[in-house]
Amino acid sequence: MNLRTILILGALSAFGPLAIDFYLPGFPAIALAFATDEQHVQLTLASYFLGLSIGQLAYGPIADRFGRRLPLLFGVGLFTLASLACAFAPTLEWLIAARFVQALGGCAGMVLSRAIVSDKCSPVESAKVFSQLMLVMGLAPILAPMLGGLLVNVYGWQTIFMTLTLFSAMTAAAVAWGLPESMPAGHPRLPLSGALGSYWRLFGDRIFLGHALTGGIAMAGMFSYIAGSPFVFIKLYGVPAEHYGWLFGTNAAGFILVAQVNARLVGRFGPAWLLSRMVWLYLAAALVLLGIASLHTEKLWPLLVPLFIYIASLGCIIPNASACAMAGQGKRAGSASALLGCLQFSVAAGAAALVGVLHDGTAVPMATVITLCGVLAVSLAMLTRRAQLKRDALNPPVDVRL
Template sequence: MSDTETARPHPTKATLLLLGTLTAYGAVSIDLYLPGMPAIGRSLGVDSGAVQHTMAAFFIGMSLGQMIYGPLSDRMGRRPLLLFGAAVYVAASLLCALAPSIEWLVAGRFVQALGACSGVVLARAIVRDRFDHQDSARIFSLLMLVLGIAPILAPTLGGWLVGWVGWRGIFGALAAFGVATFIAVALWLPESRSAATAELARNEHVGLSYAAMLRNPRFLGFLLTGAFNGATLFAYISNAPDLLIDQLGFDIAQFGWLFALLAVAVIGSGQVNRLLLDHIPSMRILHVASAVGVVIGIVLLGVAASGIGGRWLLLAVLFAALASYGFIATNTTAAALSVDPQRAGTASAMIGAGSFAMGALASMLAGALHDGTPLPMAAIMASALTLSALALFGLARPAART
């Protein structure tokens, strides 16, 4: 299946909403939970470092789980694994809500991530099952709109839940979210895996499937392009509270609306990308966005190092850097999944795991280099944008001719 294939009918709004909700599993599970972290520490009698282990466990589960669900879905189908993942998510959320100790909560968050990642990885595969490269890029842009609501609304809702029913109520709400998605998938989401995908998966070992994808330089190029681009977002998110409050001097209330405003950069760029895709090929947008992203990264590094323009110029350039993520992420995902559509589940798993792994590395590196200024974050973002472009224009460049 190539980019020249006949475009298939567009999905209904209900299908898009459901796929967007599945994609947002991870984001909702993180952002709704953030306001409850101090209360968790007080309730379970542990310090903030111990509570952070629950977040680390979730990221590890998200990364590992995707590598399992992806190839399995090529063999067993997308729908049964989505239902299984939602059931695991509900059970783990209830375990978290009832956790008597931090150790139980860490274990619960890990298992919760194993359920959550089913929606993230399989929603991407479902899009590629049904749509060609250009339409996939357009739909991923729409899904980003749904996904982007989480960092804007979830922290506020989480704070309200903590004040009303305590931190355990957050996990009760997440369990209800899981039940709702289970019912929606069961009632309204048909199987999308093709017969050709099923036949190939039955005759190919999982390890061989992964090896086949990694041997393809185009896919490897897109994989690295997306992973390094993801590192730019993770580097910002992991530094956001320290950057906006401690370094730039905004108060807690200002942090909330600034965080939301910067989230709009990612959401808005995804929607501009969707409109551009009506007139411009996805690969052309990706190449331009990647080149512009490198320039923005260099400017961000210069502003952070020199302090020129003060905090508002830094935020303006940071907004532009985050906007580049929206263009690069959606088109890279569509391109990577188009390299070998019959292995869409495996490819989706590698895309997700690579992004989380590189994002975790960027977050740890930002922490190790922390010096109380925006410079380490800017240096990581500039480096990641540059490496992303090198992967695109190097390994993945032949895709420009397709």
């Protein structure tokens, strides 16, 4: 896969994290503008997650019927128009609705970028490309809150959505002129009437479902961190709000570094082998984190070490889980990608909500949910690995490293 295609897919993959992280610094300004509180402003985030889950399920069958390019152009165009609607929202209710529509458009890039990689690459090559795309997924949480905070302070919260409008319009142009249809000519095109059947068969595929849930539960741990870290860092340990981004960015840097190392190692060991080993590091770091959080230490740094290790391990787990889940999906790659994304974000959003439910004024709830995710991820990865080896013994794969 050439550099131009990877850059375009990277921009498409950035829609999700940008639309989430970019406007978080604007919450107080949005609350002030609409004479409400930040709890009500958080409904704009909830509506975005709802749109992501619903939209991904719709794009999968459409992409398997009509190809990747047209649904992608439609989705990016819808994201552009919805971003503009967010910028000029006259009421909070309007903004909530526009964010939902924005998610319906933005999830096209998330679903179809995975399908395009699956169209063009073998499982090992897919893991390499997904690792490269993790560079974008890691950079966005570092840069987006910083740039968003600057825009809000200087020009107002509306400029965040104007910037997203410009970014998505430029991405649409790049897709139109630089990203040809990836579905092979003569490839079987599944009818839309068979969408439920495709999803049903995917739910019956233990290998797909195991890898998808392994990646989703690992991602849930990251969402638990995102949901819990502002309280732990700022409120509990007194980190100045302006320094929070640096701590967040340091952990994201570990995620990026491991993702790039994974891209080099996956050709030698295979994505499934690396996944089955790295989940143990994830669990070990989570257990240490829970132990330290339970001690209620007066210093923050003992928590930061296991946090860094666990987040860094996700740079290997998420791309390899995605590559393993998408391997061999063929004509239903669009549906597989859609269900993969829906499962990941649904589980992740539930874990983030659980951190809030368990809130007790300490770091223990965040660490508990992260550890629970680690236990489940290891269990699923081991069960799926056994099922994969059993299937391979009966039907040896072309790429034995999978």
